[in-house]
Amino acid sequence: MTYLVSNPTYKRRKSRQLFIGAVPIGGDSPIVIQSMTTTDTRDVSATVNQIKQLAEAGCEIIRVAVPDKEAASKLCEIKKASPIPLISDIHFDWRLALEAIKQGVDGLRLNPGNIGEHSRVKEVVSAAKERSIPIRIGVNAGSLDAKWGSIYGADRIPEAMVASALEHIKLLEDLDFNLIKISLKASDVPVMLEAYRIMSKKIDYPLHLGVTEAGTPKGGTIKSCVGIGTLLAEGIGDTIRVSLTGDSINEIEVARGILKSLGLKNEGLNLVSCPSCGRMELNGFEEMAKTIEEKLQKLKMPITVAVMGCVVNGPGESKAADIGIAGGNGKGIIYKKGEVYKVLPEEELLGTLLEEIDKMVRA
Numbered sequence: 001m002t003y004l005v006s007n008p009t010y011k012r013r014k015s016r017q018l019f020i021g022a023v024p025i026g027g028d029s030p031i032v033i034q035s036m037t038t039t040d041t042r043d044v045s046a047t048v049n050q051i052k053q054l055a056e057a058g059c060e061i062i063r064v065a066v067p068d069k070e071a072a073s074k075l076c077e078i079k080k081a082s083p084i085p086l087i088s089d090i091h092f093d094w095r096l097a098l099e100a101i102k103q104g105v106d107g108l109r110l111n112p113g114n115i116g117e118h119s120r121v122k123e124v125v126s127a128a129k130e131r132s133i134p135i136r137i138g139v140n141a142g143s144l145d146a147k148w149g150s151i152y153g154a155d156r157i158p159e160a161m162v163a164s165a166l167e168h169i170k171l172l173e174d175l176d177f178n179l180i181k182i183s184l185k186a187s188d189v190p191v192m193l194e195a196y197r198i199m200s201k202k203i204d205y206p207l208h209l210g211v212t213e214a215g216t217p218k219g220g221t222i223k224s225c226v227g228i229g230t231l232l233a234e235g236i237g238d239t240i241r242v243s244l245t246g247d248s249i250n251e252i253e254v255a256r257g258i259l260k261s262l263g264l265k266n267e268g269l270n271l272v273s274c275p276s277c278g279r280m281e282l283n284g285f286e287e288m289a290k291t292i293e294e295k296l297q298k299l300k301m302p303i304t305v306a307v308m309g310c311v312v313n314g315p316g317e318s319k320a321a322d323i324g325i326a327g328g329n330g331k332g333i334i335y336k337k338g339e340v341y342k343v344l345p346e347e348e349l350l351g352t353l354l355e356e357i358d359k360m361v362r363a
C-alpha cells in the first residue's frame with residue numbers, strides 16, 4: 001500500500017510494522033482509524049450492524065469489549081460478518097484471551113501484567129504467537145497501577161505510565177513476542193502528550209493514540225484534535241482512536257478530520273469557507289457552505305471546494321481549490337481548476353457548483 005501524504009513537513013517516527021488482519025500498522029503504512037463498538041458483544045446482530053456502519057463511515061479496525069465467556073463465544077460469528085479486522089478487548093481473565101484467539105480475532109488488547117501468574121501470560125502469548133496475533137498494551141492514566149503512582153508521584157504521571165507499559169512490554173519480550181502495539185491514554189491532554197513523547201524515544205513498536213474519556217462530541221472533539229493532532233504533527237502515532245460519549249460514528253468523522261487536516265489522509269471533501277464578516281456580499285452564505293458539506297459528506301474522491309464571501313480572499317482561495325465560489329455584490333465567480341469558469345447571479349451559484357462537482361466526480 002502506498003502511503004499518501006500531502007504534508008511536506010511531515011516526518012514520521014520510525015516504527016516496526018505489524019498487521020491486524022490485512023491492515024498494516026506502523027512502518028510507512030497509512031495512519032489507521034480505529035473505534036470501539038458500544039453494543040453488547042453478546043448481541044451479534046447489533047454488534048455486526050454497528051461495525052458495518054462504522055466501517056462504511058471510514059473505520060478501519062474495530063475493537064469489541066469481551067467482558068465474559070458468552071461474549072467471547074460470539075467472536076467468531078462477529079468476525080465472519082465484519083468487513084474490517086476485529087480486536088478483542090480483555091481485562092484480567094486470561095481464559096477470555098485464549099477463547100478470543102481460538103475464535104479467530106485479529107488482535108488483542110490486553111495488559112499481560114494484569115492477567116495473573118506467569119504461566120497464564122505464557123499460555124496466552126504462545127497462543128497469540130502461533131496465530132501471529134498482535135497484542136496492544138494499553139496503559140490508561142485512570143487505571144494506572146498504584147505501585148507506579150507511588151514510585152513517581154502525582155506530578156510525574158507520564159513517566160509512571162511509560163514505566164508501567166515497559167514492564168508489560170518486558171513480559172512479552174521475555175517470551176520472545178514482539179507483535180506489540182502500545183497506547184498511553186489519559187483524559188488530560190498534556191499528560192498523554194508527554195507520555196507518548198517519552199515512549200516514542202524508548203521503543204519502536206507502533207503507537208496507538210487516543211485521549212481517553214475525552215467527553216461529549218463537543219468538548220471531546222477539541223481534546224482529541226489537540227492531543228492526537230499534536231502528536232501526529234510531530235510524527236508520532238500509527239493508529240488513532242477518538243473516544244467520544246455517544247454515537248461512535250462521530251469518532252470516525254473526527255478521526256478522519258484530524259488526518260485530513262494534517263494532510264495524512266487524502267480523501268473526501270476539503271471545504272475552505274470563510275467565516276464571513278462585514279464585507280460579505282452573498283445572501284445565504286452559511287447555508288451554502290453547510291449544504292455543500294452535507295451533500296459531499298460521503299464523497300471518497302479528494303476534492304477541495306472553496307466558498308468565499310467577497311473579493312478580499314475569495315479569488316485567491318477559489319483559484320487554489322479544485323472548484324470554488326468568490327462572492328461579489330449579489331453575484332459570484334465560479335473558479336474551476338484555477339480559472340474563471342462562470343460569473344452567475346447569487347441564486348444560481350450553489351446549484352451550478354454542485355452540478356460541476358458532480359461532473360468532476362463522474363469524470
Ligand code: SF4
Binds near residue numbers: 275279281308
Ligand atoms: S472572504 Fe470577504 S467576507 Fe469572507 S471573511 Fe474574508 S473579507 Fe470577510
